[in-house]
Amino acid sequence: MKRSDVLNIGIASLPGIGPKKSQILRTDAGIETVEDLIYYIPRRYVDRSSFKAIKDCFVNEIVTVSGEIIDIKVAGHRKKFLEVSIDDGTDLLKGIFFGGMQYFQKIFSTGDHVLFSGKINFFKYKQIVHPDFDILDYSSGSKGINTGRIVPLYPSTEALKSVGLDSRGFRRIIKNALDIHAHLIRENLSSEIIQRNNLLDLGEALQTIHFPDSFQQAEAARKRLAFNELFFLLFYLSLSKEYIKAHYEGTHYITKRGLSDDFITSLPFPLTGDQLKCIEEIRNDMLSPYPMNRLLQGDVGSGKTVVALAVSLLSVEAQCQVAFMAPTEVLALQHFQTIVKLVPEHVRCALLSGSLGLSEKRTLYEKLENGSIDIVIGTHALIQESVAFKNLRLIIIDEQHRFGVHQRALLRRKGNDAHLLIMTATPIPRSLSMTLFGDLDFSSIRTKPANRIPIKTLAFPESRLPSVYNSLKKYMDQSRQIYYVLPLIEESEKIDLKSAQEVFNLLSQKIFPDKTISLLHGKMKSAEKERIMNSFREGKIDLLVSTTVIEVGIDVPNASVMVIEHAERFGLSQLHQLRGRVGRGDHQSFCVLVYPDDVPAESKKRIDIMTETDDGFIIAEEDLKLRGAGHITGIKQHGHDADFEFTDLINDMEIITHARVEVQREMQNIQDVDKTLNAIKQNSYERILDGIRKKRILEILS
Numbered sequence: 001m002k003r004s005d006v007l008n009i010g011i012a013s014l015p016g017i018g019p020k021k022s023q024i025l026r027t028d029a030g031i032e033t034v035e036d037l038i039y040y041i042p043r044r045y046v047d048r049s050s051f052k053a054i055k056d057c058f059v060n061e062i063v064t065v066s067g068e069i070i071d072i073k074v075a076g077h078r079k080k081f082l083e084v085s086i087d088d089g090t091d092l093l094k095g096i097f098f099g100g101m102q103y104f105q106k107i108f109s110t111g112d113h114v115l116f117s118g119k120i121n122f123f124k125y126k127q128i129v130h131p132d133f134d135i136l137d138y139s140s141g142s143k144g145i146n147t148g149r150i151v152p153l154y155p156s157t158e159a160l161k162s163v164g165l166d167s168r169g170f171r172r173i174i175k176n177a178l179d180i181h182a183h184l185i186r187e188n189l190s191s192e193i194i195q196r197n198n199l200l201d202l203g204e205a206l207q208t209i210h211f212p213d214s215f216q217q218a219e220a221a222r223k224r225l226a227f228n229e230l231f232f233l234l235f236y237l238s239l240s241k242e243y244i245k246a247h248y249e250g251t252h253y254i255t256k257r258g259l260s261d262d263f264i265t266s267l268p269f270p271l272t273g274d275q276l277k278c279i280e281e282i283r284n285d286m287l288s289p290y291p292m293n294r295l296l297q298g299d300v301g302s303g304k305t306v307v308a309l310a311v312s313l314l315s316v317e318a319q320c321q322v323a324f325m326a327p328t329e330v331l332a333l334q335h336f337q338t339i340v341k342l343v344p345e346h347v348r349c350a351l352l353s354g355s356l357g358l359s360e361k362r363t364l365y366e367k368l369e370n371g372s373i374d375i376v377i378g379t380h381a382l383i384q385e386s387v388a389f390k391n392l393r394l395i396i397i398d399e400q401h402r403f404g405v406h407q408r409a410l411l412r413r414k415g416n417d418a419h420l421l422i423m424t425a426t427p428i429p430r431s432l433s434m435t436l437f438g439d440l441d442f443s444s445i446r447t448k449p450a451n452r453i454p455i456k457t458l459a460f461p462e463s464r465l466p467s468v469y470n471s472l473k474k475y476m477d478q479s480r481q482i483y484y485v486l487p488l489i490e491e492s493e494k495i496d497l498k499s500a501q502e503v504f505n506l507l508s509q510k511i512f513p514d515k516t517i518s519l520l521h522g523k524m525k526s527a528e529k530e531r532i533m534n535s536f537r538e539g540k541i542d543l544l545v546s547t548t549v550i551e552v553g554i555d556v557p558n559a560s561v562m563v564i565e566h567a568e569r570f571g572l573s574q575l576h577q578l579r580g581r582v583g584r585g586d587h588q589s590f591c592v593l594v595y596p597d598d599v600p601a602e603s604k605k606r607i608d609i610m611t612e613t614d615d616g617f618i619i620a621e622e623d624l625k626l627r628g629a630g631h632i633t634g635i636k637q638h639g640h641d642a643d644f645e646f647t648d649l650i651n652d653m654e655i656i657t658h659a660r661v662e663v664q665r666e667m668q669n670i671q672d673v674d675k676t677l678n679a680i681k682q683n684s685y686e687r688i689l690d691g692i693r694k695k696r697i698l699e700i701l702s
Contacts, residue, residue: 007035007184014176021163028157037177038185038206040170041225041645042152045218048117048132049149054091057120064117064147065093066136069110074101084108085125086116094127107135115147132168145171150212174210182207188228193662200224223655226646230435230659238663242673245290253393254286259317260310263343267306269449275303278443282311282421285441286394292419298445299616300425300580301452305335307445308396308423309342315419316347316374320393324377325411327399329353329526330533334555335398336377343375352378352387355527361386383411396421425580426573427620432649435656446617455583457611459567459593468592469511472543472561476515480587481536481559482543485578487569488522498565504545512543520546557585567593567610568603572623575610602626625650 011031012022025031031040048064057063067086075083082104084095095116097104108114113136118128132151134144143149146168154170165173185203187194194201200208205224212218264271264279271279278296285292298304312322324339326332336351343349350364350373367373371390376382392415422440460468472482484507486500498506500521508517518541520532536544537556562582567575575593582589593607609622647655670676 007038007181008033011037014173014180016176017173021165024159024163025165028159029155034177034181037174038181039645040154040174041209043155044153045150045212045215046153047215048147048151051148054086054088054093054126056090057093057126059120059122061120062118063120064115066113066115066148067093069108069112069114072105072108072110084114086114092125094125095131095133096127096129098130112136115144117147117151145175145211150215150218152210171210178207178210189231193231197227197658197662199227202228222646223652226644226648226652226655227659229644229646230652230656231662233435234659234663235666238667239670239673239676241293242667242670244293246673253318253320254283254314256317257283257314259344260313263313264310267342269451271306272303272445272447272449274298274445274447275307278307278445279310281441281443282307283314286311286314286419291417292421293440294420294443295422295424295428295440296443296445297424297427299427299448300577301583302425302445302448304423304425304445305338305398306342308398308421309339311421312375312394312396313343313347315394318393319371320391321368321371321373321389322375322394322396323382323389323392323411323414324375324396325382325398326377326379329355329379330530331398332377332379333530338555339375339377348372348374350376352376352381354379354381355530383414387414389414391416392418394419394421396423398423399425425577425616427617429621429624429649430653432624435647435649444617452583453586453588455579455589455591455614457579457591457593457614459595459607459611461597461599462565462594463597465594468563468594472563473512473515475561476512476542479539479558480561481539481541481556482561482563483559483578483581484543484545484563484565486545486547486565488547500545500547503565507543507545515542516540517543517545520544522547555584556581560585560587560589562589562591563594564592565594566596567607568595568599570606572606572609572619572626573616575606576614576616576619579610579614 010022011017011025011033012019014034014037017025022032025037029040031037050064051066052063054065054067057065065086065088067088069084070087070092071083071085073083074080079098080101082097082101084097084104086093086095093116095114115134115136116128116131117133118131121127121129132146134146134148136144145151151167152171153167156166156170160166160169163169182203185206187202189199189202193199199205200220202224205221208217208221209225212221260279260283264276278298282292282294282296285294296304296307298307308324312324315322324335326335332351332353336349340349348367350367352361352364356364364373364376365386365388368376369388369390381387395411395415395418397411397420427444428442475482484503486498486503500519504517504519508515518532518535520529524532532541532544535541536559539558559582562579564570564575564578570578579591582591591610593610595604595607599607606626609619613619649656
């Protein structure tokens, strides 16, 4: 399983790579060792395996031809170029080289057998300008790496290209690395796993991924490397769970559930079956001697906060504290107001926000430290050094994607083996929950409360905006409130989009001059945003023009219409989150998506999905298909590099499933968790742990 020391030597050990290339490879491609280079995977392939006789080649056709060099000469008047003529027995073709003539004069010789690939032009003769080429040695049976085969294309930058490391250059140095070191690549899966899953050997996969004889071979190599990627990630995450069990002495501090049960019974509405199931799952975690690490996912309006409150009271009854962290002060205040209304009067709740005065903060800190506050709600202010707890045992983080790994870790360290409950209204697609989030246990609320009226979603081109305005006026005349959302426009963007300020001016001065309209955007100070949201919540504002700062968690029951201009600029999950800001009252609510008349088909597809379903779990899966894991809300913020090197999270569910099965088998054979994890920490396992995934695992272990 250990890496070969030889493969970990510096890249400069390879022929043709000096200090300058080494430096640029390190800074621009993250390549420092021979192993890094071998794992530098093609971004795609081109098929240059089909040869064509020169006589059958036509202008503008991309071809590969084979022939013997019969003439080499410098040609041209004002602009000199090298002309390399080849003959395949059917016709002549010239390779034209404008740059690097001295280099090409050195490497080409009359009588050489060469392969040329490129687009056919015609000027007196058929020609290819700057063809990709290989010089063949038939006596040794050599095969080209640039033409006459499935050819890999590699990611590059201008700096890399400046030192000859375009795709051609990468093919050359990777071929050198494999020729010299391929025999040192050590297999890291057992023969049983390889046979059960019909996988290539690791060495064969790494050679084939660079130089396949067919696209089928390239895919077989990718599947082997994807299996590696998934197997080791899932293996390490499973080990981390076992590590926690092995190293926590465990305390059963939860002994009673009366307060929690009474809370559920006293609610003025019945909980759904999913809510009750989630409460029971979380309770079982909290009754165990090990710290909980659970994610509660539920669609917008599914009732996650009530579930969190029910389990919070388990800690309160055990005389332990609960910290509830929200992403914004507006949302923290809203949570505080909701919690105070719902929990029994004797439960001591407090709000820690940046707007508190110095003396108020000092008093609050003292109460947290002496244990006279049971539940504290706050933003990132909770992680400040000045905040200390007497006995913090449950941490609830709402909309977890708004907090970085470091922030969550800081809050958890303030507790005493504290349970962690993460809540998200952005459901995690199944393939992600099985991989990137494999260290978490999942609870899901799929059903919404029975009293929720489904939101109707409508979509209109911009040319229909006048009729949209007419409808909005009717709703405001009925005392209904409206959100009017626009995308945030970066200063660097040269795009013809209306800004929130422009739309605010238009609506307030020309379209609805008799209505109370306000503007809310991210650059406002917290106090100003809070004042505007409070006014909107109190019904003093008819229409609120906003950027996406109102996306998360805002609850205004009287707001029954959400208009989103330039809806094509938002991701599916973000649109769904915005839609969830309405539909919280007793009236029929609407989400109106406005898009340009000439909207691209891909963007229109997102809008169509929004009008077809209001199921956040379906939308999360569709978002993954359309945009990839790196764009799914919260993935990168969770501390992951969502862009796997080899794994396709959309199409590789079978590989993911097989890797999980093998991990489960492997875990049954682990005798010493500490020893295995020490090997991980010492970086003696495969490169699958490199970068951010390794940081993620070590964070779990800390």
